[in-house]
Amino acid sequence: MGLIKIQTVMNTELGKRCILSRPPEPPHQFVLNDLTSALYIGNTKIFGVPFTWSLYNVTNPHICVVGITGAGKSFFVKTFLLRASYIWNTNAVIIDWAGEYKAWVKQAGGIVVELGKGAYLNIMDLGGMRPLDRTKQIMTSLQILTDIAEFPEQMRLTEEAIEQTYLNAGFRLAERPDQNKDAPTLKNVIALLQERLQEGNYPYPAELENAIYRLRQFAREGEDFFARKSTIDIGSLTTSGLVDIDLSGLPDEKFRALASLFILQTLKERMRMEGWSSEKGIKTFVVLDEAWKVASDDRSDAITIIREGRKYQFGLIVASQNPTDINETIFSNVGTNIILRVRFERFLDYIQGSLNFSEFMRREISKFGVGQAAVNMSFQTNIQFPDTFLLNKVVGEVPLDTYSFNITSILSNDELASGTIEKEFIFEKPDLTAMFININFSTDIIDSIFKALDAKGREVDIKDLATTLLGIGVSKENITNLLRNFGMPDFLISRMFMQLGV
Ligand SMILES: Nc1ncnc2c1ncn2[C@@H]1O[C@H](COP(=O)(O)OP(=O)(O)OP(=O)(O)O)[C@@H](O)[C@H]1O
Numbered sequence: 001m002g003l004i005k006i007q008t009v010m011n012t013e014l015g016k017r018c019i020l021s022r023p024p025e026p027p028h029q030f031v032l033n034d035l036t037s038a039l040y041i042g043n044t045k046i047f048g049v050p051f052t053w054s055l056y057n058v059t060n061p062h063i064c065v066v067g068i069t070g071a072g073k074s075f076f077v078k079t080f081l082l083r084a085s086y087i088w089n090t091n092a093v094i095i096d097w098a099g100e101y102k103a104w105v106k107q108a109g110g111i112v113v114e115l116g117k118g119a120y121l122n123i124m125d126l127g128g129m130r131p132l133d134r135t136k137q138i139m140t141s142l143q144i145l146t147d148i149a150e151f152p153e154q155m156r157l158t159e160e161a162i163e164q165t166y167l168n169a170g171f172r173l174a175e176r177p178d179q180n181k182d183a184p185t186l187k188n189v190i191a192l193l194q195e196r197l198q199e200g201n202y203p204y205p206a207e208l209e210n211a212i213y214r215l216r217q218f219a220r221e222g223e224d225f226f227a228r229k230s231t232i233d234i235g236s237l238t239t240s241g242l243v244d245i246d247l248s249g250l251p252d253e254k255f256r257a258l259a260s261l262f263i264l265q266t267l268k269e270r271m272r273m274e275g276w277s278s279e280k281g282i283k284t285f286v287v288l289d290e291a292w293k294v295a296s297d298d299r300s301d302a303i304t305i306i307r308e309g310r311k312y313q314f315g316l317i318v319a320s321q322n323p324t325d326i327n328e329t330i331f332s333n334v335g336t337n338i339i340l341r342v343r344f345e346r347f348l349d350y351i352q353g354s355l356n357f358s359e360f361m362r363r364e365i366s367k368f369g370v371g372q373a374a375v376n377m378s379f380q381t382n383i384q385f386p387d388t389f390l391l392n393k394v395v396g397e398v399p400l401d402t403y404s405f406n407i408t409s410i411l412s413n414d415e416l417a418s419g420t421i422e423k424e425f426i427f428e429k430p431d432l433t434a435m436f437i438n439i440n441f442s443t444d445i446i447d448s449i450f451k452a453l454d455a456k457g458r459e460v461d462i463k464d465l466a467t468t469l470l471g472i473g474v475s476k477e478n479i480t481n482l483l484r485n486f487g488m489p490d491f492l493i494s495r496m497f498m499q500l501g502v
């Protein structure tokens with residue numbers, strides 16, 4: 001009797017004391033690495049050790065970031081990418097579902113590709129690949145995004161037509177293409193299928209019609225974002241510094257997913273083509289933020305990058321509000337998991353089940369404030385220690401207050417597509433203030449302008465700005481001067497006033 005009692009007490013006591021009997025953080029030598037080759041993230045919560053992320057003690061460079069909206073996922077990713085670029089000159093390609101990184105990337109001097117707002121990607125572009133391989137990739141994307149897999153005859157017809165289109169354009173299916181030759185587009189594939197339909201001797205015309213119909217949804221006038229000549233050089237994406245592929249201008253999830261799949265396929269191919277170099281660190285990080293369809297499907301190349309990335313110095317960063325949207329293979333194979341605030345029990349169950357951390361840790365995670373995190377790492381070692389530990393806070397570069405003014409609402413389609421017209425003007429608060437002072441705005445006026453801009457989320461249509469300024473009594477001449485200072489051409493300034501009826 002007595003014995004049993006003692007044991008019960010000991011068990012519960014031990015449970016509570018686990019934190020004392022076994023240090024809840026990995027030994028310092030795993031957490032604190034040489035600062036010239038590791039990225040500082042923040043200090044550990046219990047021992048206050050600076051945690052620096054090193055590529056050399058973790059099993060692979062890939063990272064998952066999970067947490068509810070506002071928990072600090074994008075903030076972590078930005079901080080991480082900046083530091084990686086300082087240390088290793090790492091390139092990054094951000095597949096930006098919601099356009100969250102755009103302003104930051106512009107500010108950091110990177111390239112923003114705004115799909116659906118003037119930028120096009122031809123999904124038949126080869127970027128150095130063999131037409132045969134690209135055809136397979138396009139078919140995979142169609143299988144992920146449409147019901148084509150249920151119709152073998154239509155699969156065959158579509159695949160054949162894509163290959164034939166390459167042949168007609170003078171490509172050889174099994175050879176790497178001549179760099180300067182323009183790839184055909186989906187419109188050519190559709191035309192080819194239509195010809196076959198018109199010839200009238202194909203025994204199953206309904207199959208042909210359906211195959212055409214399915215492709216057409218990606219080639220309709222005004223929605224042909226992937227069926228025109230590319231406006232960017234996809235072959236150089238991985239070596240262009242910081243690149244943001246802004247998908248927020250595309251009409252729906254299907255288009256966004258198609259863009260993401262295509263870009264991942266291209267990146268995977270580049271990764272294999274470029275091979276390994278003796279340079280240190282990571283060459284390119286690919287970021288998937290909220291691209292759930294792409295992160296969850298087994299056939300997506302996100303999985304290939306996870307499997308092969310380490311040997312080619314490619315890293316994948318996947319961020320999501322919902323951990324169950326991330327493919328199990330990704331989730332359980334990344335070297336680093338950054339867990340920010342997670343509230344839903346179901347998600348906590350899933351993460352705890354996969355990463356196997358204590359109840360203590362689970363409680364802490366559900367109480368996190370913005371930027372607080374638990375880190376789980378697969379270290380390359382045989383030494384036993386807890387591999388999940390708490391960070392006080394992700395310490396980032398202080399975000400600057402930026403204001404952006406968008407002029408797309410006054411542009412024609414041709415101007416939208418042109419690469420030479422600036423479509424958005426972004427300024428940091430001090431610079432914008434200086435411009436206002438230049439035009440002799442009083443402090444009161446400047447305050448009320450900023451109030452109005454802050455209320456609109458600091459991303460404002462140019463007409464909105466003009467209306468706001470007119471509303472507080474700023475003259476047309478002064479607005480003109482201000483917009484000239486922004487760098488807006490005179491003909492667009494007059495057009496804007498005309499559209500406003502001023
Ligand atoms: N570690 C941090 N230190 C200081 N500020 C932070 C930190 N993490 C996040 N923030 C701020 O909190 C806000 C929300 O962060 P963030 O946009 O990264 O959230 P998120 O998890 O990406 O949300 P969503 O799922 O909606 O995209 C931002 O204004 C960001 O600057």
Ligand SMILES: [Mg+2]
Nearest residue numbers: 073074075100
């Ligand atoms: Mg975010």
